[in-house]
Amino acid sequence: MNRWTKALAVVAAASMLVPLSACGGDSDAGKTKLSFFANNTQTTYQKVIDEFEKQNPDIVIDFSTTTGAQSGYQQTLQTRVSGGQLADVYMVPPEALSDLVKSGMVKDLTDEPFMEKIGESNKNAYSVDGKVYGMAISAYATVMAYNKDLLAQVGYDEIPATWDEFLDMCQKLQDAGITPYLEAKDRLGVPVESWLGYDSAQAGESLDAKIDDGSATFEEVYGTYFEEWYKIIDEGLMSSDVAGISPDQTLSEFTSGRLAVMPSGPWYIADYENAKLNYGFGMIPMLNEGDTPYAPGYPDPAFGINAKISGKELEAAEKFLTFLTSEEGLKAYQEGTGLIPNVEGYTASVDEAYQSDYDLYIATGNVYLNSAHWTKGATALRNEIYTQLQQVATGSITPTEAAANLDTKFETLS
Numbered sequence: 001m002n003r004w005t006k007a008l009a010v011v012a013a014a015s016m017l018v019p020l021s022a023c024g025g026d027s028d029a030g031k032t033k034l035s036f037f038a039n040n041t042q043t044t045y046q047k048v049i050d051e052f053e054k055q056n057p058d059i060v061i062d063f064s065t066t067t068g069a070q071s072g073y074q075q076t077l078q079t080r081v082s083g084g085q086l087a088d089v090y091m092v093p094p095e096a097l098s099d100l101v102k103s104g105m106v107k108d109l110t111d112e113p114f115m116e117k118i119g120e121s122n123k124n125a126y127s128v129d130g131k132v133y134g135m136a137i138s139a140y141a142t143v144m145a146y147n148k149d150l151l152a153q154v155g156y157d158e159i160p161a162t163w164d165e166f167l168d169m170c171q172k173l174q175d176a177g178i179t180p181y182l183e184a185k186d187r188l189g190v191p192v193e194s195w196l197g198y199d200s201a202q203a204g205e206s207l208d209a210k211i212d213d214g215s216a217t218f219e220e221v222y223g224t225y226f227e228e229w230y231k232i233i234d235e236g237l238m239s240s241d242v243a244g245i246s247p248d249q250t251l252s253e254f255t256s257g258r259l260a261v262m263p264s265g266p267w268y269i270a271d272y273e274n275a276k277l278n279y280g281f282g283m284i285p286m287l288n289e290g291d292t293p294y295a296p297g298y299p300d301p302a303f304g305i306n307a308k309i310s311g312k313e314l315e316a317a318e319k320f321l322t323f324l325t326s327e328e329g330l331k332a333y334q335e336g337t338g339l340i341p342n343v344e345g346y347t348a349s350v351d352e353a354y355q356s357d358y359d360l361y362i363a364t365g366n367v368y369l370n371s372a373h374w375t376k377g378a379t380a381l382r383n384e385i386y387t388q389l390q391q392v393a394t395g396s397i398t399p400t401e402a403a404a405n406l407d408t409k410f411e412t413l414s
Helices: 005-012 042-055 069-082 096-100 113-117 120-125 147-154 163-175 189-201 207-212 217-234 240-244 246-256 265-276 311-324 328-339 357-361 378-393 399-411
Strands: 015-019 032-035 060-067 089-092 138-141 143-147 177-183 259-263 279-282 295-299 302-305
Touching: 032 311, 042 060, 042 328, 042 399, 060 069, 060 311, 069 096, 089 096, 089 311, 096 217, 096 378, 113 311, 120 295, 120 302, 138 328, 138 357, 143 147, 143 265, 147 259, 163 217, 163 259, 177 399, 189 207, 189 217, 189 295, 207 217, 217 399, 240 378, 246 259, 279 357, 295 357, 302 311, 311 328, 378 399
Parallel strands: 032 060, 032 089, 177 259
Antiparallel strands: 015 060, 089 302, 138 295, 143 259, 143 279
16 A cells, blocks of 8 residues: 555545544543544444443543545545544554554554454454454455345345356346346445455465465456456446446435345345335355355454554553443444444344344355455555446446556556
8 A cells, every 4th residue: 555655645535534522621621532533423433432431431532534434434544644643543444454554553452451352363354464453343244135025026035146147137137127236336346256255265375365476467367257247237237327326326226126136234234124125135146056155254444543642542542442342342333333243252133134144154254355465555456446347337448458457556556
């Protein structure tokens, strides 16, 4: 990545910074203020904040996020690091970990007592050179949400297991006048990571790690996957308009009952319930019959502590992370974020609709995140994938050209 010092390139993001602490005035006099920069809204974290402040009346959380929520978070994080304005506690995206460690802005948490409850997979996800720098307390897997009523109209009661079978279902939905499937412009190519995950497991090493070390190229690895994904565009089963469709627009189409299938997860359950949809969750279709199911996923962004803080602020930060591994903290976290904790000793509540996918992917560890295996330019490369697939969707370039362009981008990064 190594873009932390390029503040001018992201200076616009600084204007997106929104301090949202509801606390203030004389009631906070004498309290330790703990700044917390998050990748989602204050509403999402309010239950966590309220319960923590209730248990620690001498500490007040000074919350901030970006108006762009998760989509603007990494950009603003870079600006805050380069400007020396990093919060005491902040969310560490996996793509940013390497550069945060190099910049000396994230504290080593390896031997902290609160890390004893964190599973090895979550620790490994936020480790560099054997040291753990982020506390991930949940994991995610992107799956397919589907409208049961719309699928039933064409004779289906679940998502097919293979990509070709999925395309057949989409054709039947299209013939029935139903929009089959949509992805958002900044999340294009959802099945690709599933296919990469399975093939990496078969190879005994991450295919993206091979690209990273120079023993393979994006064109060699991604070209075939992009060609497969492009079938759904080429056959007219997903509109080229996806090059400009936002996640909120995709969600709106689904909750309105006009869209049959969308990539999703438990974070959208409340929206589906509010819309009174008859919905279900299903697997990501694999390329071949018999392939072990994998899903795009990873331990969620981790809680990190600013390595530059000390004294009361550091003590408060450590108390906050300790709280987040407690029964009360994890319950508040799950209720507020909709994410599923996977901390040792805590039994998470998994919605019945998502249980089978939780068992299929999260419980088995069969999730894959390509950018976790790139040691340079992870955020830039991931964004470049979406940019290239937008051009593929509109017919501006071929899938093979898109993969080759990723190699060109990769060569510019350091």
